[in-house]
Amino acid sequence: MAEQKKLLRALAGETLDTPPVWMMRQAGRYLPEYKATRAQAGDFLSLCYNPELATEVTLQPIRRYGFDAAILFADILLVPQALGADLWFVTGEGPRLSTITTPAELEQLKPVSDIHETLSPIYETVRNLAGALPAETALIGFAGAPWTVATYMIAGRGTKDQGPAHQLIAEDRATFEALLDRITEATISYLSMQIQAGAEVVKIFDSWAGSLKGDNFTKYALEPTKRIIKALKAEHPDTPVIAFPREAGDNYIGFAKATGADCVALDNSVSADWAAENVQVDGCVQGNLAPHHMVTGGQELVDETRRIVKAFSKGPHIFNLGHGITPDADPDNVQRMIDAVRGA
Numbered sequence: 001m002a003e004q005k006k007l008l009r010a011l012a013g014e015t016l017d018t019p020p021v022w023m024m025r026q027a028g029r030y031l032p033e034y035k036a037t038r039a040q041a042g043d044f045l046s047l048c049y050n051p052e053l054a055t056e057v058t059l060q061p062i063r064r065y066g067f068d069a070a071i072l073f074a075d076i077l078l079v080p081q082a083l084g085a086d087l088w089f090v091t092g093e094g095p096r097l098s099t100i101t102t103p104a105e106l107e108q109l110k111p112v113s114d115i116h117e118t119l120s121p122i123y124e125t126v127r128n129l130a131g132a133l134p135a136e137t138a139l140i141g142f143a144g145a146p147w148t149v150a151t152y153m154i155a156g157r158g159t160k161d162q163g164p165a166h167q168l169i170a171e172d173r174a175t176f177e178a179l180l181d182r183i184t185e186a187t188i189s190y191l192s193m194q195i196q197a198g199a200e201v202v203k204i205f206d207s208w209a210g211s212l213k214g215d216n217f218t219k220y221a222l223e224p225t226k227r228i229i230k231a232l233k234a235e236h237p238d239t240p241v242i243a244f245p246r247e248a249g250d251n252y253i254g255f256a257k258a259t260g261a262d263c264v265a266l267d268n269s270v271s272a273d274w275a276a277e278n279v280q281v282d283g284c285v286q287g288n289l290a291p292h293h294m295v296t297g298g299q300e301l302v303d304e305t306r307r308i309v310k311a312f313s314k315g316p317h318i319f320n321l322g323h324g325i326t327p328d329a330d331p332d333n334v335q336r337m338i339d340a341v342r343g344a
């Protein structure tokens with residue numbers, strides 16, 4: 001029964017003896033089997049759009065470690081691509097996109113109703129996974145939050161401080177808000193289709209939320225997330241949502257209540273003790289081991305994992321890293337982390 005899955009129990013607010021565990025970027029380049037399948041696909045985007053191979057890489061970390069959840073293998077930048085932006089990945093550097101900074105460029109984007117033409121292979125991957133996962137493993141779908149996706153669409157690439165997006169807010173707020181609006185509508189439609197295809201949970205990644213301050217955090221990180229959750233809950237009231245406003249700091253406080261999220265994912269810049277007191281009071285939290293422990297390992301990894309489990313032990317908690325595992329991580333350290341979480 002779906003209700004028995006540990007991840008769903010934590011998301012429903014249950015305090016468990018040991019928390020469910022999964023890992024951001026758990027299907028990734030630290031795994032030799034991922035690298036082999038990626039080579040077979042050719043490049044990263046071909047892998048994302050190949051349902052058979054995307055299903056395979058999603059399942060690899062489940063087979064190897066028995067995580068409590070699988071996360072759909074895809075990328076947050078498929079939405080801009082589905083809206084008509086050019087997208088490609090430069091090896092060793094990251095994503096590149098055609099930029100949207102003017103009303104004329106915005107005008108050229110496709111209507112939201114057209115995105116499924118591009119994204120239909122992703123729904124096929126979700127359907128495959130829903131049929132292939134072990135009974136105890138929950139399936140997580142995801143999308144980027146509008147602000148984070150907008151930062152890539154405006155700059156045409158990843159940036160350290162999201163300068164180009166902040167500049168557009170300062171110089172042409174109306175165009176920025178129209179772009180954010182389009183992404184928000186597309187994200188609602190995309191996540192709704194993932195849920196219809198079999199995603200049991202969805203996660204909204206706002207990786208660059210931390211660069212929004214004050215009023216702009218409320219308007220461009222909190223409000224769009226709230227709007228997405230409200231629309232999803234209207235259609236799918238029983239599907240839990242995890243929100244990840246990375247590096248939100250004090251803005252983590254009350255974020256779940258204000259947005260309607262069932263769980264807030266925490267990055268590793270906040271202490272677990274602080275978050276237990278200030279964020280977990282509102283419900284389930286996810287996190288927040290620093291990813292470098294997957295590289296450095298040793299007793300410190302075990303101690304730090306246990307410390308986080310203990311800090312969050314009085315309420316609902318999903319164990320995870322504070323951000324994605326890096327390609328230089330040692331796969332054995334992942335097993336050590338899981339053993340420490342589960343008390344082995």
Ligand SMILES: Cc1c2[nH]c(c1CCC(=O)O)Cc1[nH]c(c(CCC(=O)O)c1C)Cc1[nH]c(c(CCC(=O)O)c1C)Cc1[nH]c(c(C)c1CCC(=O)O)C2
Nearest residue numbers: 024025026027028044071072073074075076094205207324
């Ligand atoms: C900002 C962002 C992106 N993508 C994502 C985010 C938000 C989370 C975060 O903050 O990391 C989200 C994402 N990207 C990927 C997933 C798959 C599911 C998972 O295992 O977590 C998820 C959930 C696969 C991926 N997305 C990417 C890879 C590596 C691609 C490869 O195989 O070469 C993977 C496995 C590429 C990617 N995709 C993106 C960047 C900046 C890069 C390049 C950096 C890098 O190479 O690590 C955009």
